Amino acid sequence: MDAYLQLEKQFKKLASYHHLTAICGWDQATMMPDGGNDARANAMSDLAVLCHETLVAPEVGEWINAIDEHIDTLTDEQKINVREIKRQWAHATVLPSDLVEAKSQAGSKCEHQWRKQRQNNDWEGFATNLKSVVTLSREEAKKRAAHTGLTPYNAMLDLYEPGMTTEKIDALFADLKSWLPALTQQIIEKQKTVALISPEGPFSTEKQANLGQQLMSLLDFDFNHGRLDVSVHPFCGGVPEDVRITTRYDEEDFTSAIMGVIHETGHARYEQGLPKHLSGLPSAEARSMGIHESQSLFFEMQIARSPEFVAHIAKMAAETFERQADPAFSLANMNTLYKRVQPGYIRVDADEVTYPAHIILRYEIERGLIEGTIEVDDIPALWNQKMQEYLGIDTEGNFTNGCMQDIHWTDGSFGYFPSYTLGAMYAAQFMHAMRKDVDVDACIRNLDIKPISAWLEKNIWSKGSTLSTEELVIQATGEPLNPEYFKQHLISRYLNS
Amino acid sequence: MDAYLQLEKQFKKLASYHHLTAICGWDQATMMPDGGNDARANAMSDLAVLCHETLVAPEVGEWINAIDEHIDTLTDEQKINVREIKRQWAHATVLPSDLVEAKSQAGSKCEHQWRKQRQNNDWEGFATNLKSVVTLSREEAKKRAAHTGLTPYNAMLDLYEPGMTTEKIDALFADLKSWLPALTQQIIEKQKTVALISPEGPFSTEKQANLGQQLMSLLDFDFNHGRLDVSVHPFCGGVPEDVRITTRYDEEDFTSAIMGVIHETGHARYEQGLPKHLSGLPSAEARSMGIHESQSLFFEMQIARSPEFVAHIAKMAAETFERQADPAFSLANMNTLYKRVQPGYIRVDADEVTYPAHIILRYEIERGLIEGTIEVDDIPALWNQKMQEYLGIDTEGNFTNGCMQDIHWTDGSFGYFPSYTLGAMYAAQFMHAMRKDVDVDACIRNLDIKPISAWLEKNIWSKGSTLSTEELVIQATGEPLNPEYFKQHLISRYLNS
Ligand SMILES: [Zn+2]
Ligand SMILES: [Zn+2]
Numbered sequence: 001m002d003a004y005l006q007l008e009k010q011f012k013k014l015a016s017y018h019h020l021t022a023i024c025g026w027d028q029a030t031m032m033p034d035g036g037n038d039a040r041a042n043a044m045s046d047l048a049v050l051c052h053e054t055l056v057a058p059e060v061g062e063w064i065n066a067i068d069e070h071i072d073t074l075t076d077e078q079k080i081n082v083r084e085i086k087r088q089w090a091h092a093t094v095l096p097s098d099l100v101e102a103k104s105q106a107g108s109k110c111e112h113q114w115r116k117q118r119q120n121n122d123w124e125g126f127a128t129n130l131k132s133v134v135t136l137s138r139e140e141a142k143k144r145a146a147h148t149g150l151t152p153y154n155a156m157l158d159l160y161e162p163g164m165t166t167e168k169i170d171a172l173f174a175d176l177k178s179w180l181p182a183l184t185q186q187i188i189e190k191q192k193t194v195a196l197i198s199p200e201g202p203f204s205t206e207k208q209a210n211l212g213q214q215l216m217s218l219l220d221f222d223f224n225h226g227r228l229d230v231s232v233h234p235f236c237g238g239v240p241e242d243v244r245i246t247t248r249y250d251e252e253d254f255t256s257a258i259m260g261v262i263h264e265t266g267h268a269r270y271e272q273g274l275p276k277h278l279s280g281l282p283s284a285e286a287r288s289m290g291i292h293e294s295q296s297l298f299f300e301m302q303i304a305r306s307p308e309f310v311a312h313i314a315k316m317a318a319e320t321f322e323r324q325a326d327p328a329f330s331l332a333n334m335n336t337l338y339k340r341v342q343p344g345y346i347r348v349d350a351d352e353v354t355y356p357a358h359i360i361l362r363y364e365i366e367r368g369l370i371e372g373t374i375e376v377d378d379i380p381a382l383w384n385q386k387m388q389e390y391l392g393i394d395t396e397g398n399f400t401n402g403c404m405q406d407i408h409w410t411d412g413s414f415g416y417f418p419s420y421t422l423g424a425m426y427a428a429q430f431m432h433a434m435r436k437d438v439d440v441d442a443c444i445r446n447l448d449i450k451p452i453s454a455w456l457e458k459n460i461w462s463k464g465s466t467l468s469t470e471e472l473v474i475q476a477t478g479e480p481l482n483p484e485y486f487k488q489h490l491i492s493r494y495l496n497s
Numbered sequence: 498m499d500a501y502l503q504l505e506k507q508f509k510k511l512a513s514y515h516h517l518t519a520i521c522g523w524d525q526a527t528m529m530p531d532g533g534n535d536a537r538a539n540a541m542s543d544l545a546v547l548c549h550e551t552l553v554a555p556e557v558g559e560w561i562n563a564i565d566e567h568i569d570t571l572t573d574e575q576k577i578n579v580r581e582i583k584r585q586w587a588h589a590t591v592l593p594s595d596l597v598e599a600k601s602q603a604g605s606k607c608e609h610q611w612r613k614q615r616q617n618n619d620w621e622g623f624a625t626n627l628k629s630v631v632t633l634s635r636e637e638a639k640k641r642a643a644h645t646g647l648t649p650y651n652a653m654l655d656l657y658e659p660g661m662t663t664e665k666i667d668a669l670f671a672d673l674k675s676w677l678p679a680l681t682q683q684i685i686e687k688q689k690t691v692a693l694i695s696p697e698g699p700f701s702t703e704k705q706a707n708l709g710q711q712l713m714s715l716l717d718f719d720f721n722h723g724r725l726d727v728s729v730h731p732f733c734g735g736v737p738e739d740v741r742i743t744t745r746y747d748e749e750d751f752t753s754a755i756m757g758v759i760h761e762t763g764h765a766r767y768e769q770g771l772p773k774h775l776s777g778l779p780s781a782e783a784r785s786m787g788i789h790e791s792q793s794l795f796f797e798m799q800i801a802r803s804p805e806f807v808a809h810i811a812k813m814a815a816e817t818f819e820r821q822a823d824p825a826f827s828l829a830n831m832n833t834l835y836k837r838v839q840p841g842y843i844r845v846d847a848d849e850v851t852y853p854a855h856i857i858l859r860y861e862i863e864r865g866l867i868e869g870t871i872e873v874d875d876i877p878a879l880w881n882q883k884m885q886e887y888l889g890i891d892t893e894g895n896f897t898n899g900c901m902q903d904i905h906w907t908d909g910s911f912g913y914f915p916s917y918t919l920g921a922m923y924a925a926q927f928m929h930a931m932r933k934d935v936d937v938d939a940c941i942r943n944l945d946i947k948p949i950s951a952w953l954e955k956n957i958w959s960k961g962s963t964l965s966t967e968e969l970v971i972q973a974t975g976e977p978l979n980p981e982y983f984k985q986h987l988i989s990r991y992l993n994s
Contacts, residue, residue: 016543019536020517023524031528035721036739039516039776046513050547224532242533279536 003066004078006059007085008281014054015280019239021047026244029231052100055092064089077283080466084282091159094147095140103136107411114410123380123399130409131376134369137412141370153370156415160289161422163468166367168481169418172425173360175483181390183487184353187341187494196336199328201252203321205230208254211320212247212261218312219265219299220449222272234260236267236296240279243268254317255337259300266299267292269453273461284464287472289416293423294430295460301352301424302431302489303452305338307331307497308444313338341494343391345401352424353490357390359421362406366414379403426473428486430460433477500563501575503556504582505778511551512777516736518544523741526728549597552589561586574780577963581779588656591644596636603629604908611907620877620896627906628873631866634909638867650867653912657786658919660965663864665978666915669922670857672980678887680984681850684838684991693833696825698749700818702727705751708817709744709758715809716796717946718762719769731757733764733793737776740765751814752834756797763796764789766950770958781961784969786913790920791927792957798849798921799928799986800949802835804828804994805941810835838991840888842898849921850987854887856918859903863911876900923970925983927957930974 021044028040067074067082074082110129117126141152148155154165213228226243238244245264249257270286278284286292303309314334318324327333341351347358365382368374374382380396383403387393395402408416434440438451459476473481518541525537564571564579571579607626614623638649645652651662710725723740735741742761746754767783775781783789800806811831815821824830838848844855862879865871871879877893880900884890892899905913931937935948956973970978 013543016540017547019540020521020544023537024517024520027520027524031724032739033721033724035719036736039736039738040520043513043516046510047517050514222532224530226533227528227530239533239536241536242529 002070003063004074004082007063007067008081010054010057010060010063011085011282012280014051017047017051017054021051022238023242023244026229026237026246029233029235029237030229030244030246052092055089060089061093077278077466081278081281081283084285084465087162088282090147091144095143099136099139099143103133103140103412106132106136111407111410114404114407118400118404121398121400121404123404126399126404127376127379133410133412134376137414138370138372140412141414151371153367153415156370157418158415160413160416160419161469162288163470164288164290164418164422169363169422172422172481172483173356173363176356176421176486177360177390179487180353180356180490183490183495184341184343184357184391187353187490188343190495191336191339191341194336196340197328197333198337199253199255199317199323199326201254203251203254205249205251207320208249208257211254211317212258214316214320215258215262215304215313216265218447218449219262219269219303220453221265221268225272226268228261234264236264236271238271240271240274240276240284243271254321258313258317259304259338262304263296263300266296269299269456270295270461273453273457275462275464275466278464278466283466287463287465287467288469289419290422290426291460291469291472293419294426295423295456297352297423297427298430298456302427303444305352305493306441306444307335308441310335310338311445312447339494343393345387345393345395345398346405353494354391355424356421359417361386361390362408362417366409366417369409370414422481425481425483425486428489429473429477429482430456431489432485433459499567500560501571501579504560504564505578507551507554507557507560508582508779509777511548514544514548514551518548519735520739520741523726523734523743526730526732526734527726527741527743549589552586557586558590574775574963578775578778578780581782581962584659585779587644588641592637592640596633596640600630600633600637600909603633608904608907611901611904615897615901618895618897618901620901623896623901624873624876630907630909631873634911635867635869637909638911648868650864650912653867654915655912657910657913657916658966659785660967661785661787661915661919666860666919669919669978669980670853670860673853673918673983674857674887676984677850677853677987680987680992681838681840681854681888684850684987685840687992688833688836688838691833693837694825694830695834696750696752696814696820696823698751700748700751702746702748704817705746705754708751708814709755711813711817712755712759712801712810713762715944715946716759716762716766716800717950718765722769723765725758731761733761733768735768737768737771737773737781740768751818755810755814756801756835759801760793760797763793766796766953767792767958770950770954772959772961772963775961775963780963784960784962784964785966786916787919787923788957788966788969790916791923792920792953794849794920794924795927795953799924800941802849802990803938803941804832805938807832807835808942809944836991840890842884842890842892842895843902850991851888852921853918856914858883858887859905859914863906863914866906867911919978922978922980922983925986926970926974926979927953928986929982930956 024040024044028037028044032040064086071079071082106129110126110133113129114126137156138152141156144150144155144158145152148158150158151166157164157166209228216228217223225241226238226245229244229246230248231246232248234245234247236243236245245261245268247257247260247264270292274286275284304313311331314329314331318326318329323329341353343354344350347355350358361383364386365374365379369376380399380403384395387395387402431440434452434455438455440452443449443451460472463472467475470480521537521541525534525541529537561583568576568579603626607623607630610626611623634653635649638653641647641652641655642649645655647655648663654661654663706725713725714720722738723735723742726741726743727745728743729745731742731744733740733742742758742765744754744757744761767789771783772781801810808828811826811828815823815826820826838850840851841847844852847855858880861883862871862876866873877896877900881892884892884899928937931949931952935952937949940946940948957969960969964972967977
């Protein structure tokens with residue numbers, strides 16, 4: 001068998017192992033009784049080792065080298081596959097195994113102790129562990145940089161958002177910073193005069209789940225290839241043929257669980273729409289974290305928080321909870337609720353207007369941490385200073401709801417945070433482009449989601465990883481990422497309506 | 498590292514792979530949407546190949562050989578482990594891989610087509626596929642026989658019930674055949690005069706599940722290490738640290754789902770009670786299929802169908818379904834229901850009195866098939882003749898509910914069937930021995946299951962595979978398997994009460 005077919009076979013085997021990892025990971029978060037955790041963690045760890053060994057096996061390197069000699073005999077689709085195979089292989093092989101091991105252990109320890117330390121506002125204890133993680137992550141970034149020719153932080157970015165660089169992000173975020181704080185203030189001023197009635201619970205978990213499933217159906221989630229369950233931290237997992245999304249329910253507030261379900265439905269439809277004829281190959285995988293988030297935010301921010309869709313939510317929620325006469329369920333009030341802008345401590349609770357400030361702050365700090373211009377001990381003061389500057393919020397001494405709120409740095413996922421705001425900007429740009437072909441408002445008003453899905457499937461989902469992110473965005477929208485569409489989206493939704 | 502530790506490491510890795518296989522298999526039967534099946538089957542098949550490769554890797558053979566040279570340096574516990582490792586390794590390596598592959602393919606085809614063929618009563622179509630399976634299974638049995646020095650059928654028996662032979666089974670079954678047909682007739686005669694009121698549904702699935710969980714709790718199922726779900730074919734899966742049992746619900750009849758839950762609870766408690774300090778090693782595994790079934794039948798037949806326990810079921814069911822005034826839920830009627838003896842076509846629906854006839858029939862036929870004294874074409878006539886002789890039932894032309902009802906032969910699991918009746922006999926013998934130390938009836942009457950569990954844990958569960966089946970039975974009961982206890986159990990329950 002020739003080298004290319006050997007590689008395909010090896011990566012399909014790897015995809016099978018990832019399949020089982022994904023399902024067992026989902027089970028661990030949704031179904032597994034507590035007492036099963038040690039044995040499960042052990043089994044998953046053995047499978048992770050196996051996945052790594054499968055990817056870095058000496059013959060994989062040999063096949064990759066052998067292919068270079070007859071690359072011209074491959075089809076375009078095969079060449080793309082080789083490009084992505086090389087990318088994954090390089091990411092896996094560039095680090096010495098003792099560094100991988102040391103980082104994995106430091107990360108596990110930091111994350112494990114963080115759960116308690118965060119509850120106790122124990123910055124000192126956390127900082128000690130985080131320093132080890134940062135030291136090892138700096139070493140990782142340096143090794144990746146040496147191999148790719150990128151700067152250390154760009155080499156980390158490349159893991160989550162291939163092709164993205166600080167140069168591009170700096171320009172994008174400088175743009176945001178030039179207008180977002182003033183816009184935020186204007187919106188808050190405008191909203192001051194609008195009263196909000198909070199829907200009062202209890203809202204039973206069963207009814208919330210039922211409403212969530214109704215909404216998933218409206219949004220063409222394919223229940224023959226996926227399901228909705230409950231976990232402490234909502235996520236989208238499983239495999240493209242069987243996508244598992246989760247949410248959590250608060251019986252006092254149905255509004256956030258419902259919007260969480262829609263967000264994860266966006267992630268899920270991307271996975272369900274990935275190219276089936278390439279199934280199991282690296283080119284069939286989702287393009288990047290930023291593009292993934294663009295799809296969840298497209299469903300949540302672009303579709304579901306539009307007044308046209310909120311009208312459906314209001315009606316369906318009133319029916320499901322039998323609150324047709326409750327003024328909290330009126331269309332106007334539901335719109336007020338789902339458009340409320342309010343600076344806050346917590347990133348994951350932020351609205352789409354204040355969310356980018358949380359990301360810019362994290363980006364500026366994590367980049368400095370990797371580049372060596374910021375030390376762990378500097379974080380709390382910088383956090384407080386930037387929260388004051390960007391959102392007018394004082395976090396001094398409040399580590400729990402300040403610099404200890406996220407899990408990303410504990411295991412060394414430096415370079416991940418920008419994906420969230422890149423996703424929001426991609427989503428707005430996709431919507432702008434889609435509107436040239438599709439009467440989106442009418443589609444949403446009439447609950448005719450097919451044309452919207454068809455556009456996303458054609459331009460994003462079916463591309464998998466066959467294009468670079470930039471090629472994908474240019475082919476879909478006619479230009480590279482442009483923050484102007486995100487700006488126009490915010491102005492149009494929050495100021496001009 | 499010395500050879501023994503290498504083997505331990507390899508088998509613990511294998512146990513991790515089996516863990517993920519078990520959880521994903523459970524998911525496939527309980528949670529997975531239909532559309533996920535092809536991808537799952539493919540991923541599971543890749544993991545099955547990996548498990549096989551891990552077991553037959555050349556270094557495993559080398560370590561096993563190396564150990565023989567310094568076996569005396571091992572502890573007793575390690576020696577036992579080596580014995581079980583050798584057993585698993587020999588079972589896996591003795592067959593040439595083309596035979597394994599051919600049998601696997603013939604079995605898959607036969608099983609796949611059987612589902613439709615059974616519905617269509619299509620014996621001709623089924624026989625064609627079964628002939629391939631039988632031919633390959635004969636070859637398998639011959640190879641295993643050559644390697645072990647056993648007869649071909651004994652070599653197959655050894656896969657499911659190590660140490661069991663046709664000589665022993667012939668004696669046990671000859672004993673059964675000498676008294677069971679007459680006893681069955683006597684019981685049927687006796688029951689003719691007792692009227693039975695069938696509880697009338699509907700009984701909601703939720704309430705049945707709730708009742709099942711109450712009963713599992715009474716029987717000390719550890720919900721921190723397991724759970725109950727729904728599947729088309731009930732089973733006990735998962736891993737000892739996280740045992741997954743399933744049942745199916747019929748809204749017209751709660752009685753069989755409930756007893757099914759108790760049966761699987763017996764399997765589960767055995768798994769949950771396996772020796773934890775040996776976890777992941779072959780010596781920690783369940784001893785045999787017969788001993789496994791003895792535990793499910795201990796819980797179902799010895800405990801749960803006793804009048805003392807049926808009293809609890811009657812009361813709890815009446816409360817759960819709010820039928821306190823319904824005469825169908827009276828203690829007397831529930832006892833009549835759970836003791837009803839009735840010859841029938843279907844093995845899995847049979848009561849404990851008529852069940853052995855189904856097994857003896859299958860044993861006699863499958864043994865002949867493997868030994869070459871019976872051909873596939875002979876099966877229908879033999880089936881009909883034996884059903885007439887043992888149970889007075891005519892199955893001529895009725896293949897669906899006759900010789901095509903089971904799945905065991907379709908994939909070549911010849912040698913499995915005797916386990917069911919061996920299990921019933923072991924269970925009766927364990928109960929007889931337990932009664933010397935434990936006032937079982939009082940325990941059940943007072944729902945004080947701990948002393949019963951403690952006896953089973955001490956004598957059966959905690960032994961794992963450290964003893965041979967015969968050693969296990971002798972240590973627990975003072976003698977080898979003796980069918981007299983099963984006979985006395987049936988007489989006492991069905992004639993003298
Ligand atoms: Zn997301
Ligand atoms: Zn059973």
